[in-house]
Amino acid sequence: MSTSAQVVPVAAGVDRRRYWLDREGVLGPLLLLPTVVYIIALVGFPLVLAVLYSVSDATVGDQSLDFVGLRNFRAAIGDGTFRVALRNTVAFTLVSQLIVMLLANLLALVLSADFHGKRLVRFLVMLPWTTPVALGVLGWLWTLDNVYSPIDYAFRQMGLLGPSIGPLRVDNPVSDVVRWLGLGSVFGTGSNVLWLAQPALAQLSVLLVHVWRTLPLATVILLAGLTAIPQDVKDAANVDGAGFFRQLFYIRIPLLLPIMAVAFLYGIVFTFTDMTIPFILTNRGGPVDSTQVLASWAFIKGIEGGSLGEGAAVAIFLFPVMAGVAALMLRLARRTETS
Amino acid sequence: MAAIEARGITKRFDGGGGAAVDGIDLASTDGEFLVLLGPSGCGKTTLLRMIGGLEPPTAGDILIGGRVVTDLPPRARHIAMVFQSYALYPHMTVFNNIAFPLQAAKLPKETQKQKVGWASGILGIDHLLDRKPRQLSGGQRQRVALARALVREPNVFLLDEPLSNLDAQRRASARDELQQFQRRVGTTTLYVTHDQVEAMGMGDRIAVMDQGRIRQVGTPLEIYDDPADTFVATFLGSPPMNLIPDGASGLLFGFRPEHFVPASDATGDDAVRFPFHVHRTEYLGAERLLYGAVGETRTIARFPANADLPIHVGATSEFAVRRRDLKRFDRETGLRRDQIRGIG
Ligand SMILES: Nc1ncnc2c1ncn2[C@@H]1O[C@H](COP(=O)(O)OP(=O)(O)O)[C@@H](O)[C@H]1O
Ligand SMILES: [Mg+2]
Numbered sequence: 001m002s003t004s005a006q007v008v009p010v011a012a013g014v015d016r017r018r019y020w021l022d023r024e025g026v027l028g029p030l031l032l033l034p035t036v037v038y039i040i041a042l043v044g045f046p047l048v049l050a051v052l053y054s055v056s057d058a059t060v061g062d063q064s065l066d067f068v069g070l071r072n073f074r075a076a077i078g079d080g081t082f083r084v085a086l087r088n089t090v091a092f093t094l095v096s097q098l099i100v101m102l103l104a105n106l107l108a109l110v111l112s113a114d115f116h117g118k119r120l121v122r123f124l125v126m127l128p129w130t131t132p133v134a135l136g137v138l139g140w141l142w143t144l145d146n147v148y149s150p151i152d153y154a155f156r157q158m159g160l161l162g163p164s165i166g167p168l169r170v171d172n173p174v175s176d177v178v179r180w181l182g183l184g185s186v187f188g189t190g191s192n193v194l195w196l197a198q199p200a201l202a203q204l205s206v207l208l209v210h211v212w213r214t215l216p217l218a219t220v221i222l223l224a225g226l227t228a229i230p231q232d233v234k235d236a237a238n239v240d241g242a243g244f245f246r247q248l249f250y251i252r253i254p255l256l257l258p259i260m261a262v263a264f265l266y267g268i269v270f271t272f273t274d275m276t277i278p279f280i281l282t283n284r285g286g287p288v289d290s291t292q293v294l295a296s297w298a299f300i301k302g303i304e305g306g307s308l309g310e311g312a313a314v315a316i317f318l319f320p321v322m323a324g325v326a327a328l329m330l331r332l333a334r335r336t337e338t339s
Numbered sequence: 340m341a342a343i344e345a346r347g348i349t350k351r352f353d354g355g356g357g358a359a360v361d362g363i364d365l366a367s368t369d370g371e372f373l374v375l376l377g378p379s380g381c382g383k384t385t386l387l388r389m390i391g392g393l394e395p396p397t398a399g400d401i402l403i404g405g406r407v408v409t410d411l412p413p414r415a416r417h418i419a420m421v422f423q424s425y426a427l428y429p430h431m432t433v434f435n436n437i438a439f440p441l442q443a444a445k446l447p448k449e450t451q452k453q454k455v456g457w458a459s460g461i462l463g464i465d466h467l468l469d470r471k472p473r474q475l476s477g478g479q480r481q482r483v484a485l486a487r488a489l490v491r492e493p494n495v496f497l498l499d500e501p502l503s504n505l506d507a508q509r510r511a512s513a514r515d516e517l518q519q520f521q522r523r524v525g526t527t528t529l530y531v532t533h534d535q536v537e538a539m540g541m542g543d544r545i546a547v548m549d550q551g552r553i554r555q556v557g558t559p560l561e562i563y564d565d566p567a568d569t570f571v572a573t574f575l576g577s578p579p580m581n582l583i584p585d586g587a588s589g590l591l592f593g594f595r596p597e598h599f600v601p602a603s604d605a606t607g608d609d610a611v612r613f614p615f616h617v618h619r620t621e622y623l624g625a626e627r628l629l630y631g632a633v634g635e636t637r638t639i640a641r642f643p644a645n646a647d648l649p650i651h652v653g654a655t656s657e658f659a660v661r662r663r664d665l666k667r668f669d670r671e672t673g674l675r676r677d678q679i680r681g682i683g
Contacts, residue, residue, distance in 0.1 A: 232426035235393050240487070241414035241443035250439075254430045 053312035060306040072313035081289045082314060085297040088203070089272060092293065096210035097267040103211070104218035104263065105253075111219070112226045129216035137280040140209050144195040144281070152192045161187040199290035202282050206291045209281060210271050217270075218263040225259030226252070261332055265325050272321055275299055294318055341404025341494040343367045343390060343529055348399035350385050359385045361551035362399070367529065372521050375531045376538040377548030378574070383531045384499055386548075390529065391420050391497050403494055414443070419488035423500045425480045427472040433459075433483050434468040440491045458490040461520070478509050485517075489524065496521070496528040502537065514540055535575050539563065547571045566666065569593070569673035578628065578639045582668065583613070590676055591668040596628070596641035598664040601648070605659035615640065615658040617650055633658075
């Protein structure tokens with residue numbers, strides 16, 4: 001009667017089922033499932049739908065898909081507003097992101113230095129990014145208001161704006177200096193600049209808000225990139241006799257380039273697809289569609305105008321750029337993985 | 340070329356409790372290979388960085404070639420530094436890495452080419468000039484770092500554990516090459532390491548450091564044979580020096596494991612005898628170690644592996660140390676209490 005005969009091998013029978021989650025063949029697919037469902041439902045399905053709509057005569061009232069070939073695309077391209085929107089989308093994106101890259105580099109450089117109140121300044125720089133877009137744009141809407149703009153007020157007080165003669169002329173020490181410099185009324189003799197009422201200024205305003213909005217993210221990305229440069233490498237450059245500018249242009253910026261590309265691509269995604277800024281700031285792309293962009297125009301055509309097919313066709317024009325950006329990002333990610 | 344000197348150099352980091360480097364006075368001679376040896380965290384790197392100008396000292400002065408350079412930036416000191424990580428510029432070719440100090444000095448392109456050719460020739464890396472650092476092995480990276488240090492013919496080399504990233508085999512040959520290389524160029528070199536074998540093998544002199552202070556400076560022989568205190572005595576040598584409390588004098592007796600021999604072998608009457616209880620023996624190929632105790636104190640004896648020993652594990656036998664191999668230390672301060680040759 002030995003007890004050892006009754007001992008059951010540990011791995012056999014009941015016990016094994018308790019460890020089924022440890023098997024990679026089970027756990028892997030299980031963990032991937034939510035992502036796959038998410039991508040199919042919220043990325044894949046809408047994309048397929050958009051392509052289908054763009055070659056059909058679907059409207060908000062009649063969503064039956066009757067194939068009409070490239071009619072929607074021809075209609076879209078033939079439309080003058082579409083061409084303005086396309087040009088604006090590209091211009092806003094490129095110009096704003098070039099400005100952002102320049103400013104973000106400067107800001108990151110300053111913020112990576114040691115000084116008192118650095119945390120507070122970093123926090124303030126981040127704020128525009130944490131503000132919901134619509135709220136932030138509302139703030140700018142007031143700031144650039146055609147009548148009550150505080151910017152206009154400041155300009156008027158400095159004598160940069162407003163009549164130089166008559167009872168409405170502002171006189172104070174600052175405006176005296178401004179006039180002495182020959183800058184009196186450079187922004188016009190009217191009482192307001194009318195930021196959002198003139199096409200060129202409205203475009204400038206949209207650009208400005210894009211910069212304001214995407215600068216924080218780019219700065220933070222570049223800051224992370226700067227801190228990732230090994231201290232030893234910076235020390236070596238110091239010992240090797242490189243001054244500030246040599247270190248900046250031969251060490252820091254070249255080492256920062258890959259991360260700059262990431263920041264640039266993110267910025268492109270956010271500005272290229274944005275419709276909130278023209279929609280709210282210039283009251284749906286005004287004045288007279290001069291700040292219209294693809295995303296807002298697709299919305300106006302497809303949803304508000306009810307022509308789903310044409311709206312989808314307009315939106316499809318966003319796709320090649322987004323696909324290109326995505327491909328570049330994946331390539332960058334792979335490069336950093338392998339190096 | 341020039342000598343390096345530290346005068347009362349001290350470094351306290353913000354927020355950190357004590358001093359990382361605590362009032363160090365140290366002077367090299369011109370052309371010397373001086374090794375800074377100490378355990379990890381004792382302040383070697385901090386001292387080296389202060390000499391290089393990468394870290395401002397809290398107090399004291401640095402002199403290079405007799406000139407006070409304490410307030411000069413690194414690039415005004417004409418030093419070259421090799422970092423533990425080598426710190427090559429990852430985006431540049433080997434050629435541009437080596438030429439970088441020359442470009443910074445705005446030398447003409449032709450001169451740059453010539454000097455890079457010269458430095459890479461000395462280090463045997465002329466066939467690698469078009470590669471990027473990531474395409475090099477550890478040993479090749481180390482040579483590139485050395486070539487970059489050499490190329491502008493600096494006053495002083497500062498090296499911070501340059502061999503610690505190499506595998507053991509490669510390290511032994513690199514040690515040899517590095518020392519020969521220094522002899523050839525004759526540049527004053529301050530070499531930091533925590534590895535006593537490197538220190539003993541390479542240094543003209545060794546400065547032993549602990550907790551921000553220099554414990555002893557001397558030739559490898561002086562440091563090994565005549566340690567100034569119990570720290571140096573136990574930090575150098577493997578296994579370390581035995582330290583046994585002496586009831587009569589209240590001192591600590593110190594002796595090397597290889598000087599601890601059976602009493603029958605210690606002829607003459609100048610030997611001091613100890614009863615040695617052997618717990619365990621260990622064969623290490625070329626040598627044999629006996630682990631045991633004298634009284635309550637753990638003690639080790641070392642013999643050539645082929646030595647004929649009438650020793651049994653578990654037994655106690657009479658062992659002895661010749662009087663001139665016996666060092667005496669203060670039990671409280673750890674300092675030497677008898678005559679020493681190397682001076683601290
Ligand atoms: N930048 C720093 N800030 C705060 N403490 C530091 C800094 N650098 C080094 N220390 C401290 O100074 C001491 C000496 O460091 P280090 O010189 O790197 O030692 P070693 O090179 O001998 O290993 C350590 O206790 C370390 O924690
Ligand atoms: Mg160190």
